[in-house]
Amino acid sequence: MKKKAIRRFDLNKPFHPSDIKDLREEELELLSEDIRKNIIENCAKNGGHLASSLGATDLIVALHHYFDLPKDKIIFDVGHQAYAHKILSGRTLENLRKKNGVSGFQKREESVFDPYEAGHSSTSISAAMGMALARDLKGESYQVIAVIGDSSFSNGLAFEALNNLGSFKHKVIVIINDNNRSIGKAVGSTNNYFEKFRLSRSYLNLRKKYRALKKYRATRWFYRLTSGIKNYFKRLFVRKNLFSLSDIYFISNVDGHDFGALERVFGYAVNAPSSVVIHVTTTKGKGYAPAEKDVVGHWHGVEPFDIKTGKPLKKLDPKYTCWSGVYADLLKEKMASDPKMVLINPATMVGSKIDDLLESYPDRVFDVGISEEHGAVFAAGLAANGIHPYYSIYSTFLQRSYDQVSHDIARMDLNVTLLVDRVGLPEEDGETHAGIYDVAYLMSIPNVAIAMAKDQVEAKELFDFSIKYEHPLAIRYPRGQTLIMNNKKVKALKLGEWKLENKGKDIAIISYGPIVNELLTNYKDYTIINAVFLRPIDEPLLRTLKDYSHIVIYDIYGTKEGFASLVLNALNDLNYEGRLRVMALPNKFIAHGSAAEQLKDCQCTLDDLDKLVKKLK
Numbered sequence: 001m002k003k004k005a006i007r008r009f010d011l012n013k014p015f016h017p018s019d020i021k022d023l024r025e026e027e028l029e030l031l032s033e034d035i036r037k038n039i040i041e042n043c044a045k046n047g048g049h050l051a052s053s054l055g056a057t058d059l060i061v062a063l064h065h066y067f068d069l070p071k072d073k074i075i076f077d078v079g080h081q082a083y084a085h086k087i088l089s090g091r092t093l094e095n096l097r098k099k100n101g102v103s104g105f106q107k108r109e110e111s112v113f114d115p116y117e118a119g120h121s122s123t124s125i126s127a128a129m130g131m132a133l134a135r136d137l138k139g140e141s142y143q144v145i146a147v148i149g150d151s152s153f154s155n156g157l158a159f160e161a162l163n164n165l166g167s168f169k170h171k172v173i174v175i176i177n178d179n180n181r182s183i184g185k186a187v188g189s190t191n192n193y194f195e196k197f198r199l200s201r202s203y204l205n206l207r208k209k210y211r212a213l214k215k216y217r218a219t220r221w222f223y224r225l226t227s228g229i230k231n232y233f234k235r236l237f238v239r240k241n242l243f244s245l246s247d248i249y250f251i252s253n254v255d256g257h258d259f260g261a262l263e264r265v266f267g268y269a270v271n272a273p274s275s276v277v278i279h280v281t282t283t284k285g286k287g288y289a290p291a292e293k294d295v296v297g298h299w300h301g302v303e304p305f306d307i308k309t310g311k312p313l314k315k316l317d318p319k320y321t322c323w324s325g326v327y328a329d330l331l332k333e334k335m336a337s338d339p340k341m342v343l344i345n346p347a348t349m350v351g352s353k354i355d356d357l358l359e360s361y362p363d364r365v366f367d368v369g370i371s372e373e374h375g376a377v378f379a380a381g382l383a384a385n386g387i388h389p390y391y392s393i394y395s396t397f398l399q400r401s402y403d404q405v406s407h408d409i410a411r412m413d414l415n416v417t418l419l420v421d422r423v424g425l426p427e428e429d430g431e432t433h434a435g436i437y438d439v440a441y442l443m444s445i446p447n448v449a450i451a452m453a454k455d456q457v458e459a460k461e462l463f464d465f466s467i468k469y470e471h472p473l474a475i476r477y478p479r480g481q482t483l484i485m486n487n488k489k490v491k492a493l494k495l496g497e498w499k500l501e502n503k504g505k506d507i508a509i510i511s512y513g514p515i516v517n518e519l520l521t522n523y524k525d526y527t528i529i530n531a532v533f534l535r536p537i538d539e540p541l542l543r544t545l546k547d548y549s550h551i552v553i554y555d556i557y558g559t560k561e562g563f564a565s566l567v568l569n570a571l572n573d574l575n576y577e578g579r580l581r582v583m584a585l586p587n588k589f590i591a592h593g594s595a596a597e598q599l600k601d602c603q604c605t606l607d608d609l610d611k612l613v614k615k616l617k
């Protein structure tokens with residue numbers, strides 16, 4: 001018999017979504033391999049969420065092959081693992097995360113194959129339930145599928161959804177993609193729970209071979225005889241699981257790299273009368289050895305890199321260090337000198353450069369997993385009982401802890417220091433990852449002081465200040481690099497005191513953060529004020545500006561509703577009679593691109609400032 005030709009696709013051109021439908025298993029395997037190569041090449045060029053996307057590729061290929069997309073709807077939790085989904089729905093990764101290129105997450109305006117959007121984790125089950133109810137109310141018929149990682153599954157929001165799913169009459173299919181990793185190591189009891197019944201990959205391979213016995217007449221009798229006995233013992237020994245007390249069907253240990261196994265359970269899930277949770281095991285980073293081996297999380301999200309060596313393409317200037325590293329070093333010193341110092345972080349230890357602290361001080365450093373709310377209240381509990389904790393968290397994820405900062409930390413006026421990492425424009429991650437809203441929302445909460453340093457020395461000054469400060473304090477810092485300034489003298493800061501960095505006349509520019517260094521280089525004739533504390537503001541210093549003809553507030557790390565509005569209100573109260581100009585980020589969701597492009601689109605570049613200032617003269 002003539003062997004059928006194998007079909008391959010050029011994935012640098014848009015893939016036609018229906019082309020997957022009649023592929024055979026061996027062709028699906030090759031397609032997956034080609035997709036993984038394409039993901040590696042494009043992440044090496046553009047950066048991106050490499051390891052998660054490689055691990056989920058086979059699962060996504062099987063989903064596209066089996067389900068009727070886009071009629072059936074898949075919601076990817078976070079959405080960072082869905083690069084294969086982008087390719088199979090006709091998008092190329094050529095300009096992944098670049099301005100006007102495809103986003104790194106699901107995006108409704110990008111494709112009808114993206115029914116929902118995320119970037120923050122653990123929303124997929126709730127969203128799927130909403131979509132399923134809407135489907136049934138409208139009398140429509142299709143499947144709604146949520147794909148969620150094992151660590152995202154451990155978050156409270158996912159558990160709230162599951163709690164409701166048990167009695168929910170509108171069917172959804174939840175697929176837990178268990179790769180036994182978060183960004184780095186997976187933590188917590190949910191992971192321990194998965195650990196209990198997660199089967200090893202060699203067992204899964206053996207099981208695949210065993211199941212193949214039923215295909216052939218010569219071995220079928222053996223399969224039938226032994227599988228009955230095996231199932232009897234399995235029922236005896238398999239313990240009750242999380243779902244056994246509800247109407248939800250639970251299927252565990254499906255090999256997420258085995259198309260046959262995946263499609264078999266998809267069939268079962270589609271025919272089941274109520275919601276189904278399928279636990280699938282995959283290998284994070286599959287197809288790229290350094291990413292497969294990585295347990296720390298370096299290959300979760302990557303900057304452009306050399307595929308052969310795995311080294312980043314960007315050469316770092318040894319005179320500079322990253323902001324996260326600056327605060328990590330300060331924390332390190334404090335952890336070593338203070339046996340009661342406690343540090344908490346929700347699943348971003350690697351990004352904030354504090355993962356090694358967890359190893360050195362396992363009793364006082366806590367990676368609480370993706371649990372931003374819990375982390376904040378945990379800190380509040382410590383503070384209420386006499387320990388001053390530091391809560392390290394990305395600005396964008398602090399949004400999740402808003403109520404806990406307000407209701408728990410601020411209301412009781414507790415001495416919790418928030419180390420707010422990644423403030424500023426969202427860069428390549430786009431809308432869901434902006435660190436520009438925290439000042440505006442923290443400002444709405446009484447008792448919270450907010451500060452940001454312009455350089456490494458000031459970071460040390462702020463950190464020293466935080467140690468003695470007995471109330472809630474948020475210290476913000478951006479991503480990116482700052483000049484190393486070892487052995488420089490530090491001064492003691494006073495709450496709310498700003499720094500008059502340069503004394504000029506007529507025009508005063510009030511700003512804060514690293515951009516102040518640029519202002520000092522660019523403007524020798526104007527007064528430059530460094531508002532180290534964004535809140536409370538320095539009213540005595542503001543009063544001294546009453547004779548200036550112009551005051552400009554320049555903020556590239558927050559929206560107009562934040563720092564600028566505080567200063568405007570204060571100047572209003574002080575009856576300032578000169579002219580005021582605000583150049584701050586707009587209250588918008590900012591799409592992915594480079595920081596420079598985003599700043600330009602927001603009309604907040606140094607050139608924009610220069611034009612504005614020149615017009616004032």
Ligand SMILES: Cc1ncc(C[n+]2csc(CCOP(=O)(O)OP(=O)(O)O)c2C)c(N)n1
Nearest residue numbers: 052119120121149150151152181182183347
């Ligand atoms: C609320 C929230 N906190 C933190 C993050 C940062 N983050 C992105 S992916 C990720 C790990 C997700 O792990 P898992 O769900 O197991 O998926 P995997 O990447 O391993 O496939 C984290 C912590 C986030 N996106 N949202």
